Amino acid sequence: MTFRLRILVAFLLFFILTTISIITYYYQTTTQNEQRHAVAQLQGNANRALSDMERFIDERQVEIAAITTARVWFDNSATEYMNLRLIQYRDITKAYDRISLVNRQGIVIADSDGLDIGVEADCQCLSRAVQETSGYGMEVSDDLHSATIHIYRQVFNQQGSPTGVLIARVPFTRLSELVRGFDIYRQEGLPPLKVEMIGSDGLLLYSNAGGKGVNRLADDWPTLKGYLAGINAKGATDLTVESREQIMLIATRGKDGSGRQTPWFLRIEAPKKLLFSEAWQHGREMVIFALLMTLLSATLIWFTASSMTHPLEDLARHARALGRGDFSRIGLLPQRSDEFGQLMESFRSMAQRLQKTLDEFRLSEEKFRTVADFTSGWEYWIAPDGSFKYLSPACERLTGYAPEELLADAQLLERIIHPDDRVSFMKHYTESLAVTVPTDAHDELEFRIITRNGETRCIGHVCRPIIGSEGEYHGRRASNRDITERKQAEQEVKRLNVELEHLVLQRTQELEKTSHELAEFCYAISHELRAPIARIQGFSTALLEECEGQPDRSRCYYVERIARSSTQLRTVIDAILMLSRLSRAEIHCQQVNLSAIAEQLAGEFRGAEHERRLQFVITPDLTVNGDPMLLRICLENLLGNAVKYTWKVDEACIEVGREFQQETPVYFVRDNGVGFDMAYIDKLFIPFQRLHRMEDYPGTGIGLVTVARIVERHGGRIWAESREGQGAIFYFTLEAAGGLSA
Numbered sequence: 001m002t003f004r005l006r007i008l009v010a011f012l013l014f015f016i017l018t019t020i021s022i023i024t025y026y027y028q029t030t031t032q033n034e035q036r037h038a039v040a041q042l043q044g045n046a047n048r049a050l051s052d053m054e055r056f057i058d059e060r061q062v063e064i065a066a067i068t069t070a071r072v073w074f075d076n077s078a079t080e081y082m083n084l085r086l087i088q089y090r091d092i093t094k095a096y097d098r099i100s101l102v103n104r105q106g107i108v109i110a111d112s113d114g115l116d117i118g119v120e121a122d123c124q125c126l127s128r129a130v131q132e133t134s135g136y137g138m139e140v141s142d143d144l145h146s147a148t149i150h151i152y153r154q155v156f157n158q159q160g161s162p163t164g165v166l167i168a169r170v171p172f173t174r175l176s177e178l179v180r181g182f183d184i185y186r187q188e189g190l191p192p193l194k195v196e197m198i199g200s201d202g203l204l205l206y207s208n209a210g211g212k213g214v215n216r217l218a219d220d221w222p223t224l225k226g227y228l229a230g231i232n233a234k235g236a237t238d239l240t241v242e243s244r245e246q247i248m249l250i251a252t253r254g255k256d257g258s259g260r261q262t263p264w265f266l267r268i269e270a271p272k273k274l275l276f277s278e279a280w281q282h283g284r285e286m287v288i289f290a291l292l293m294t295l296l297s298a299t300l301i302w303f304t305a306s307s308m309t310h311p312l313e314d315l316a317r318h319a320r321a322l323g324r325g326d327f328s329r330i331g332l333l334p335q336r337s338d339e340f341g342q343l344m345e346s347f348r349s350m351a352q353r354l355q356k357t358l359d360e361f362r363l364s365e366e367k368f369r370t371v372a373d374f375t376s377g378w379e380y381w382i383a384p385d386g387s388f389k390y391l392s393p394a395c396e397r398l399t400g401y402a403p404e405e406l407l408a409d410a411q412l413l414e415r416i417i418h419p420d421d422r423v424s425f426m427k428h429y430t431e432s433l434a435v436t437v438p439t440d441a442h443d444e445l446e447f448r449i450i451t452r453n454g455e456t457r458c459i460g461h462v463c464r465p466i467i468g469s470e471g472e473y474h475g476r477r478a479s480n481r482d483i484t485e486r487k488q489a490e491q492e493v494k495r496l497n498v499e500l501e502h503l504v505l506q507r508t509q510e511l512e513k514t515s516h517e518l519a520e521f522c523y524a525i526s527h528e529l530r531a532p533i534a535r536i537q538g539f540s541t542a543l544l545e546e547c548e549g550q551p552d553r554s555r556c557y558y559v560e561r562i563a564r565s566s567t568q569l570r571t572v573i574d575a576i577l578m579l580s581r582l583s584r585a586e587i588h589c590q591q592v593n594l595s596a597i598a599e600q601l602a603g604e605f606r607g608a609e610h611e612r613r614l615q616f617v618i619t620p621d622l623t624v625n626g627d628p629m630l631l632r633i634c635l636e637n638l639l640g641n642a643v644k645y646t647w648k649v650d651e652a653c654i655e656v657g658r659e660f661q662q663e664t665p666v667y668f669v670r671d672n673g674v675g676f677d678m679a680y681i682d683k684l685f686i687p688f689q690r691l692h693r694m695e696d697y698p699g700t701g702i703g704l705v706t707v708a709r710i711v712e713r714h715g716g717r718i719w720a721e722s723r724e725g726q727g728a729i730f731y732f733t734l735e736a737a738g739g740l741s742a
Contacts (some may be wrong), residue, residue, distance in 0.1 A: 011301045019290045038275050046251035052178045064153045073155045082110035096168045103164040129165045147172035194269040246271045378480040400452025418448035458487040587627045594622040598656045619657040634710045637703040638669040646673035672727040
């Protein structure tokens with residue numbers, strides 16, 4: 001080791017030891033404070049979520065208390081009227097799935113869904129609800145597929161005596177939405193935060209991790225019970241359990257305002273990589289800063305040592321030149337006539353022979369470097385002892401460091417590896433050097449480096465062992481390619497996918513909001529028009545009674561026209577309201593026999609049109625998967641149109657059947673009626689678009705629109721074929737249950 005190198009190493013050791021001591025102290029101090037702050041922030045978020053859930057329950061209890069004060073519950077109102085009021089309360093609040101009024105014997109006397117009237121209520125908390133003035137409880141269905149929070153309050157008559165209980169059911173999914181605020185901890189490339197809501201009986205009610213699903217016994221429930229017992233014994237509300245890889249937080253709310261234990265708690269599993277990412281990032285930045293300072297100090301010390309040792313090196317310059325093979329300086333040797341001159345002459349002769357040998361070697365080496373030095377990647381050859389035997393010039397283009405610097409500093413390769421990838425790279429580096437047998441396989445690895453100017457690049461690494469002609473092991477050959485642009489392109493694709501998913505979700509929410517507003521508008525308009533139309537009908541009836549017996553029949557004619565028009569308007573409004581309800585109604589799928597429904601409807605049409613000769617041809621056993629009520633409305637409209645448009649035919653023939661098109665079942669309704677012009681097929685499924693005169697074929701103009709809406713909600717499609725005077729045929733398909741939209 002030269003004098004200059006000894007000075008450099010001494011200063012570097014002193015600087016590195018001092019820097020490590022300062023960084024260690026600062027890192028431990030700052031990261032511990034930041035880690036404690038991160039844990040406290042996580043506890044605050046958990047308590048805030050539990051507080052939001054408790055406030056949600058309190059608000060629902062206040063709403064139920066307000067509903068029970070209505071006079072409708074103790075003035076012997078009709079069941080239909082009480083059902084209507086319950087429906088209004090449910091739709092106004094939009095927080096309840098169902099509201100029921102139960103008497104003190106447990107019998108349902110009113111229900112927002114019109115179900116179980118006169119039947120004993122199916123509610124596990126009923127006995128407690130009859131005894132307590134108000135409260136709530138959580139129940140899980142027998143098949144563990146859904147959880148419901150039952151909020152109840154007693155109903156009193158005017159004398160102050162309890163007459164029953166009002167029970168409102170809140171789906172637990174609405175409560176679990178309050179714990180989704182932990183998505184702020186999500187970071188790209190880091191393990192996610194796991195949030196679980198668990199009932200007091202150990203049932204997993206919500207989890208953001210997916211996996212095995214919810215409504216099952218939580219993992220490690222016996223251990224969790226022990227933790228909960230410890231929390232209750234200490235009178236605390238949360239507990240933090242730290243392991244090597246993660247921190248688990250168990251958060252409860254203790255007892256609610258009524259003194260009851262809250263029937264759920266939160267378990268949050270936060271990977272330390274995610275929770276302490278900022279703290280660790282500060283540590284990495286300090287390490288990088290220290291490395292840069294070390295490199296800067298090494299450079300300064302190198303130049304300082306060079307200026308100090310230059311006179312000494314100048315003395316040995318000629319000797320080193322000869323040692324490097326610089327034979328041009330041989331001619332500069334002084335001519336002497338003594339023994340030193342003879343020695344110098346022998347040295348010249350030896351140098352000339354050596355120069356000839358070196359020229360031959362350089363020619364061979366030039367061929368090798370022509371192939372190796374002009375590759376686009378960074379190539380190197382590592383000897384079995386871990387030292388570099390060759391580094392291609394592309395090393396400087398990729399890393400910013402010349403091959404000579406890597407050859408001079410054995411630790412430089414490890415230092416330029418990104419801190420997050422350093423462990424995996426060094427493990428690969430050590431294990432690959434241990435492979436000393438011939439093999440055709442090659443090892444691949446991707447890692448990041450930090451170049452001289454601080455830029456981070458992604459490297460694709462491939463290496464394999466070098467085995468000599470006699471089986472001796474010569475080390476490892478590696479090839480490194482810059483794949484930064486490819487990685488950036490992959491990240492850009494991921495980012496664009498996330499933006500696209502967000503845009504689709506936003507558009508879907510806007511569409512759902514618009515649809516909901518349109519449904520509310522149709523419902524409001526139809527209800528606002530019912531009362532004026534009823535008054536018009538009443539006044540027209542009174543005028544008709546006054547016109548009886550009068551000689552002037554023109555007034556009676558006008559009044560009759562008003563009465564018929566108001567009746568037609570009321571029919572249209574009812575049809576619009578039904579169409580709006582069909583668009584929002586929940587679909588309950590089951591096996592439906594279309595043939596049986598068609599036979600029943602055919603009998604009804606024969607009875608209503610007993611003076612006509614109607615022939616119905618119905619294919620038996622047409623079984624589909626769908627909602628029976630909606631499919632009945634669909635067939636009723638199609639068969640009703642067929643009956644209406646065949647009234648001019650002496651023998652009307654209406655057929656209901658099925659055929660297969662490309663192995664897909666297609667159902668149809670065919671008639672031999674008046675038909676229509678296919679040029680106007682685009683207007684067929686548009687509301688209030690008629691292809692025939694109203695005077696000849698009366699109707700609301702939205703029957704086929706209703707049919708199309710039902711078919712679309714079942715995941716199918718509908719189309720028609722016809723010729724004027726030759727009847728019409730309507731085709732429709734129905735998808736399987738998995739394709740239905742609720």
